[in-house]
Amino acid sequence: MYFSSFSTTLEHTGKVTIRLLQPTDMSIICTWLKQPYAHFWGMNTQTEQQMCNAYQDIISNTHHHAYVIEQNNELLALVELYDPAQDSLMTAAYKAQKHDVGMHILLSPNTSPKRHFSFEMMQCVLQSIFANNAAARVVVEPDIANNKIHTLNKRLGFVHTQHIQLGKKQAYLGFCEKAAFDRHTQLFAQMLIPLNTDYVKHSHWQWANRHLQSKALTELVHERLLIAEQINQTWQVNVEGGYFTFSGRAMALNHIDIDEPSLCFYNSSDEQKPLDVLRFFSMQGPLLGLTGERLATYLEELNATLASACFKRENNTTSAEQLAQQGLQQIESAMSEGHPAFIANNGRIGFSKSDFLRYAPEVGKHFKVIWLAAHKSVCTFAHSKYFADYESHINGELDLTTRDHFSAALKNKNLNLDDYLLMPAHPWQWQNKLSVVFANELASERLVYLGQGDDLYQAQQSIRTLYNSSHPHKPYLKVALSILNMGFMRGLSRAYMAVTPLINDWVFDKVSQDTQLKATNFVALREYATLGYAHHTFEQSALGDTAYRKMFACLWRENPNHNLNSDEQLTTMAALLHLDNNGQSMVGAWLDQSGLSTNNWLQAYFNVYLIPLVHCFYAHKLVFMPHGENLILKLKNSVPVGAYMKDIGEEVALLNSDEQLPESVKRIHITMPKEHELLSIFTDVFDCFFRYLVAILVREKRITEHEFWQCVSQSVKAYQHATPALNERFKEYDFFSDEFAHSCLNRLQLGNNKQMVDLADPAGSLQFAGSLNNPVASSLYG
Numbered sequence: 001m002y003f004s005s006f007s008t009t010l011e012h013t014g015k016v017t018i019r020l021l022q023p024t025d026m027s028i029i030c031t032w033l034k035q036p037y038a039h040f041w042g043m044n045t046q047t048e049q050q051m052c053n054a055y056q057d058i059i060s061n062t063h064h065h066a067y068v069i070e071q072n073n074e075l076l077a078l079v080e081l082y083d084p085a086q087d088s089l090m091t092a093a094y095k096a097q098k099h100d101v102g103m104h105i106l107l108s109p110n111t112s113p114k115r116h117f118s119f120e121m122m123q124c125v126l127q128s129i130f131a132n133n134a135a136a137r138v139v140v141e142p143d144i145a146n147n148k149i150h151t152l153n154k155r156l157g158f159v160h161t162q163h164i165q166l167g168k169k170q171a172y173l174g175f176c177e178k179a180a181f182d183r184h185t186q187l188f189a190q191m192l193i194p195l196n197t198d199y200v201k202h203s204h205w206q207w208a209n210r211h212l213q214s215k216a217l218t219e220l221v222h223e224r225l226l227i228a229e230q231i232n233q234t235w236q237v238n239v240e241g242g243y244f245t246f247s248g249r250a251m252a253l254n255h256i257d258i259d260e261p262s263l264c265f266y267n268s269s270d271e272q273k274p275l276d277v278l279r280f281f282s283m284q285g286p287l288l289g290l291t292g293e294r295l296a297t298y299l300e301e302l303n304a305t306l307a308s309a310c311f312k313r314e315n316n317t318t319s320a321e322q323l324a325q326q327g328l329q330q331i332e333s334a335m336s337e338g339h340p341a342f343i344a345n346n347g348r349i350g351f352s353k354s355d356f357l358r359y360a361p362e363v364g365k366h367f368k369v370i371w372l373a374a375h376k377s378v379c380t381f382a383h384s385k386y387f388a389d390y391e392s393h394i395n396g397e398l399d400l401t402t403r404d405h406f407s408a409a410l411k412n413k414n415l416n417l418d419d420y421l422l423m424p425a426h427p428w429q430w431q432n433k434l435s436v437v438f439a440n441e442l443a444s445e446r447l448v449y450l451g452q453g454d455d456l457y458q459a460q461q462s463i464r465t466l467y468n469s470s471h472p473h474k475p476y477l478k479v480a481l482s483i484l485n486m487g488f489m490r491g492l493s494r495a496y497m498a499v500t501p502l503i504n505d506w507v508f509d510k511v512s513q514d515t516q517l518k519a520t521n522f523v524a525l526r527e528y529a530t531l532g533y534a535h536h537t538f539e540q541s542a543l544g545d546t547a548y549r550k551m552f553a554c555l556w557r558e559n560p561n562h563n564l565n566s567d568e569q570l571t572t573m574a575a576l577l578h579l580d581n582n583g584q585s586m587v588g589a590w591l592d593q594s595g596l597s598t599n600n601w602l603q604a605y606f607n608v609y610l611i612p613l614v615h616c617f618y619a620h621k622l623v624f625m626p627h628g629e630n631l632i633l634k635l636k637n638s639v640p641v642g643a644y645m646k647d648i649g650e651e652v653a654l655l656n657s658d659e660q661l662p663e664s665v666k667r668i669h670i671t672m673p674k675e676h677e678l679l680s681i682f683t684d685v686f687d688c689f690f691r692y693l694v695a696i697l698v699r700e701k702r703i704t705e706h707e708f709w710q711c712v713s714q715s716v717k718a719y720q721h722a723t724p725a726l727n728e729r730f731k732e733y734d735f736f737s738d739e740f741a742h743s744c745l746n747r748l749q750l751g752n753n754k755q756m757v758d759l760a761d762p763a764g765s766l767q768f769a770g771s772l773n774n775p776v777a778s779s780l781y782g
Helices: 023-033 036-041 048-060 088-093 117-132 147-155 178-191 202-222 277-288 292-315 328-334 353-359 390-397 400-411 427-437 439-443 494-512 515-519 573-577 586-594 598-608 610-620 663-668 679-699 705-721 724-732 745-751
Strands: 005-010 014-020 064-071 074-082 100-107 137-140 159-166 169-177 228-231 234-239 242-246 248-251 255-258 264-267 370-375 379-383 420-425 447-452 457-459 465-468 476-479 522-524 527-533 553-557 568-572 631-636 639-645 653-655 739-743 768-773
Touching: 005 117, 014 117, 023 036, 023 048, 023 074, 036 100, 048 064, 064 117, 074 117, 088 159, 100 117, 117 147, 117 178, 147 159, 147 169, 147 400, 159 400, 169 178, 202 242, 202 255, 202 277, 202 292, 234 277, 248 679, 255 679, 277 292, 292 353, 328 457, 328 568, 353 427, 370 400, 370 427, 379 390, 379 420, 379 494, 390 400, 390 420, 400 420, 400 447, 420 427, 420 476, 420 527, 420 553, 427 439, 427 447, 439 447, 494 515, 494 522, 494 527, 494 553, 494 663, 515 610, 568 573, 573 586, 573 631, 573 679, 586 598, 586 679, 598 610, 598 631, 598 639, 598 705, 610 679, 610 705, 610 724, 679 705, 679 739, 705 724
Parallel strands: 100 137, 522 639
Antiparallel strands: 005 014, 014 064, 064 074, 074 100, 137 169, 159 169, 228 234, 234 242, 242 264, 248 255, 370 420, 370 447, 379 527, 457 465, 465 476, 476 553, 527 553, 568 631, 631 639, 739 768
16 A cells, blocks of 8 residues: 655656655654645644654554655655554444555645645545555545645546535545546646637638538539539539539439539639638628528628638548547547538527537536525426436436535525526526526526536537546536537427436336347437426417527436447447548548448448448338437447437437327427428438448548448348348338438528428428439349
């Protein structure tokens, strides 16, 4: 457990050494112990001789050691390490484990403040302990009133779990293991790294502008809002004020894979002009149905999308090969593209530049959420039957010291924590919406501001969803964020939250009890706890279902980390479409690392993604929103072996089903024309994901387009052949029909970029542009 000395170099303090306390050190230590800030040590009334005697006893004790941290012969801190199993007060308070190491630390007087001094002294002690014993669990028992040390402990990875009584001392009991310490010190270091905020550079803008213009042409031609003609190996698209020319490959699903460097624009006088996607939409907008405020809003979204692309170009420079070997959160923050089908996909209207740099997923910055107390008369907690109640849930989310702090804050207002529910909010939402729009709730103390929590979060590509970076075993948190992005104000409905856990339980039961889905390792990540706040001012029926009803709600979603083996890796499925700054793909990197042929790798991928979705439709009439950001893939040796489906409560639907549902779950019943039901695969999977994936693979010469779709066809046919019980359903819904209706996403956004879909009737909101030839039609592959 103990050691004689340890040296380390700290970021701000420099090289320090921790060594055993010597009697010659005591004259200095005694002056520290008499300082007012040292009163928690309980020795400031003792004489110097009594102090020396006490530490001589420690020096002589085989189960209790005293150290000092020094630098250039200057003492910086006093440290005690002891065996809790040999301490009578501690053994009365808790059951010590084999590798437990008790710790106390006292810093030198703050005569000349040093940056991050207290953090780095604690860091030094913990480094020394774990260097000597990586299996150690460090134990602390800080005085219950010592708020500064509580905060410092939590910053280094300690979790305080209970109150204990040590003689006259009321204390918290806290623990820290090496993994938590390493993670927290890494987070602390990352927080100090300055961002390059000068990213909107001319070269980046030119690249982003060319890329977005290419994408705009691809998608507008795809949705038949523009027409591409091939003239002598060159494509031409006529537009208002001129025409574009480019080289490209015509592919299935009315897709043109444009060679971006070849793209040129000529005005009506045949003069080549610089590409300018903003000018293009300004000119073309009225012909696309964009005028007035909708056009201005769309141009703002395009500008923000371009600026985001510039940031990625400047800062996200990791190669696809390197990124393919990293963890889920590194991959999440490095993605080069938002939703692949939407042109303006990073609008985030409401964010300033500083908001973008704090909260945008591509920035990857960590931040703390705000906690408020919501009175039970206006706030509802709902939870899954498989998970614990509110008290157990919130105890897992907040450190004991934080819960006590929040309780004391309410008590200071003559309020009782038992009358409230503790509820997190995005810091942007608090600053820009809740503190203003909920002012009357704050004044009446139905809502009480408590302050920041302890844990650091990282925004996911789905910007409202937050990953707990401090404690990766904890659930994801999804919060309301009232910014306009991709056709929606990104709030969360209180009404939806009330039934979300029940819907998730129903879906989980359906999926987990299906042997076919179990065999493919397809898992529905449950949203198992929710909170929703009813702001009475905006709950009046006369106001309707406005965004004001969706400003304060949250949910917690399962985290797949606990199901991960050491040889497995998680990735957002969106990574399959990611290209690095050199145009190299991550899917190509995984293919190379796997050692499999492209065909065999795709078969594995289809078996964990496509086939479960196909089965859910045919067996249960159950459909999801399976785009790249909504799905996490599990890889083993770079090969897909499982999939986790997200966003169950808001996105799942049961199509034209006569299945009897509990009253609380009936919201997922959706009625739509029968011929549109398979669009849940044809549009959401084929058109909105595979269309881009096959283009990448063909561009890299890893497979032909024919081979890709043949592989899709063979996978589905193999599934159908192995599932004869559903033959009648297979005949009723022909997966291999010649064509299907062409549902268009950009037409939705162009038509109403503030709410592109009526959530009460999503099927009725669909916009169609004729039909698309089915790339797996039986006429093609028999």
